[in-house]
Amino acid sequence: MITKSKYLIPLFAALFLFLLGIQVYFMYKTYQVKEREIYRTVHEKISSYTDKLEDLGGIKNKTDDSIQKILINYHDKKVSKKDFLEYFRRNRKENEARLNNYVDNSFKKEGYKIATKIEYTSIVYLPDGSHLIDRPLVLYETTNKVVNPRISNTGTWETTSTFSAKDGKPGRNDSFLVKSNTGFEILNIKTIIFKELALLTICCAAILLSVLLLYIFTVKNLARQQKQVEVLHTVVDNISHEFKTPIATLKIASKALKKEWNPETLPLIDRQISRLENLMFQLHKDETSEEVLSIKPEDWNFFVQDLAFTYPETNFELTNQVSEELLFDKNFMETIIKNLCENSVKYGASQVKVNLSNSSQDLKIEVSDNGCGIEKNELTHIFEKFYRIQSNNIHNTKGLGLGLYFVKNIIAKYHGHIDVSSRLKAGTTFKISIPYEN
Numbered sequence: 001m002i003t004k005s006k007y008l009i010p011l012f013a014a015l016f017l018f019l020l021g022i023q024v025y026f027m028y029k030t031y032q033v034k035e036r037e038i039y040r041t042v043h044e045k046i047s048s049y050t051d052k053l054e055d056l057g058g059i060k061n062k063t064d065d066s067i068q069k070i071l072i073n074y075h076d077k078k079v080s081k082k083d084f085l086e087y088f089r090r091n092r093k094e095n096e097a098r099l100n101n102y103v104d105n106s107f108k109k110e111g112y113k114i115a116t117k118i119e120y121t122s123i124v125y126l127p128d129g130s131h132l133i134d135r136p137l138v139l140y141e142t143t144n145k146v147v148n149p150r151i152s153n154t155g156t157w158e159t160t161s162t163f164s165a166k167d168g169k170p171g172r173n174d175s176f177l178v179k180s181n182t183g184f185e186i187l188n189i190k191t192i193i194f195k196e197l198a199l200l201t202i203c204c205a206a207i208l209l210s211v212l213l214l215y216i217f218t219v220k221n222l223a224r225q226q227k228q229v230e231v232l233h234t235v236v237d238n239i240s241h242e243f244k245t246p247i248a249t250l251k252i253a254s255k256a257l258k259k260e261w262n263p264e265t266l267p268l269i270d271r272q273i274s275r276l277e278n279l280m281f282q283l284h285k286d287e288t289s290e291e292v293l294s295i296k297p298e299d300w301n302f303f304v305q306d307l308a309f310t311y312p313e314t315n316f317e318l319t320n321q322v323s324e325e326l327l328f329d330k331n332f333m334e335t336i337i338k339n340l341c342e343n344s345v346k347y348g349a350s351q352v353k354v355n356l357s358n359s360s361q362d363l364k365i366e367v368s369d370n371g372c373g374i375e376k377n378e379l380t381h382i383f384e385k386f387y388r389i390q391s392n393n394i395h396n397t398k399g400l401g402l403g404l405y406f407v408k409n410i411i412a413k414y415h416g417h418i419d420v421s422s423r424l425k426a427g428t429t430f431k432i433s434i435p436y437e438n
């Protein structure tokens with residue numbers, strides 16, 4: 001399942017990037033449409049006004065020949081270039097205030113920052129084809145300067161004036177070809193559009209984020225379920241082995257009863273049945289029973305006797321200096337002793353020593369063996385649930401990896417402490433200290 005999901009990750013990444021590209025393209029096109037719409041509105045609103053304004057101070061005003069005269073005089077070199085430009089500057093100064101006022105008031109509600117400029121790009125004296133200006137001549141411009149005009153209106157017209165002959169001089173026909181350009185720009189167009197598209201942008205981002213979070217949640221849930229399945233498979237594959245010890249003990253006891261009567265066999269069977277019940281309870285609930293059975297001095301001997309009966313090839317030595325009944329749960333103490341000893345047997349120990357002692361403050365338990373030992377990098381993990389010592393990633397010993405986990409939990413319940421030391425091919429020693437006050 002998890003292997004198949006790995007192929008889904010690049011597939012989702014490609015689909016997500018494709019969806020992101022569609023969203024970006026959609027937002028870009030929406031931005032362009034909105035930009036054209038705003039510029040169209042602004043253009044329609046001010047183009048008629050700028051045309052009228054151009055007529056007020058430009059050549060297209062047929063009723064006023066003052067500009068025609070200044071052009072003729074400038075062509076005939078009767079007016080200097082400085083005076084020629086000054087004429088347009090004065091005219092621009094007189095009318096720019098009206099242009100600024102109109103633009104600001106017309107788009108105050110929308111918040112548009114408009115810049116516009118009207119200029120003559122070319123003035124040609126037709127009779128001889130000479131150019132009066134070598135660069136654009138600004139007729140009007142708003143206070144906000146045009147940087148990159150997005151809409152430009154160009155115009156071309158011809159103006160002619162005729163003078164009749166006087167005093168025997170020949171008549172004169174003065175014609176000018178004028179080209180003009182009116183540029184518009186909305187300086188804060190991006191801010192305006194982004195504000196108008198803010199809700200749409202947030203919705204698109206929310207959709208993408210929801211898809212991404214949903215995918216992450218799905219992958220995490222899939223990984224968690226896969227891990228649970230793997231744990232379940234491990235439990236199912238190894239559960240039989242965990243029960244082999246009490247079951248094997250019961251079988252041996254049953255055969256012994258068939259051969260001859262032994263008064264110690266029935267108590268042994270009762271202890272193993274009790275252990276099976278307690279083991280099942282630990283595997284399913286990982287909790288403790290409410291009934292607390294205090295442990296007597298002879299109970300420690302029974303624990304080791306059961307182990308010796310089950311593993312006859314292993315030599316168990318018990319040194320018991322505890323001579324009084326202790327208010328510790330008997331089932332818990334049995335789990336500690338037997339799990340540690342069985343763990344030693346599983347990893348090749350032929351001799352296991354159990355030393356018990358008590359002081360006025362705590363109970364001390366020491367279990368040592370001559371097994372194969374534990375590597376240093378494994379020592380920090382041996383108390384983890386379902387963890388088993390591995391060699392080249394292969395489990396050499398069957399088991400669920402719950403024994404030391406239960407031992408650690410029991411000691412933690414009593415606020416005790418456990419230390420482990422080990423040497424490869426020499427053995428392992430567990431030292432446990434459990435305070436009485438808890």
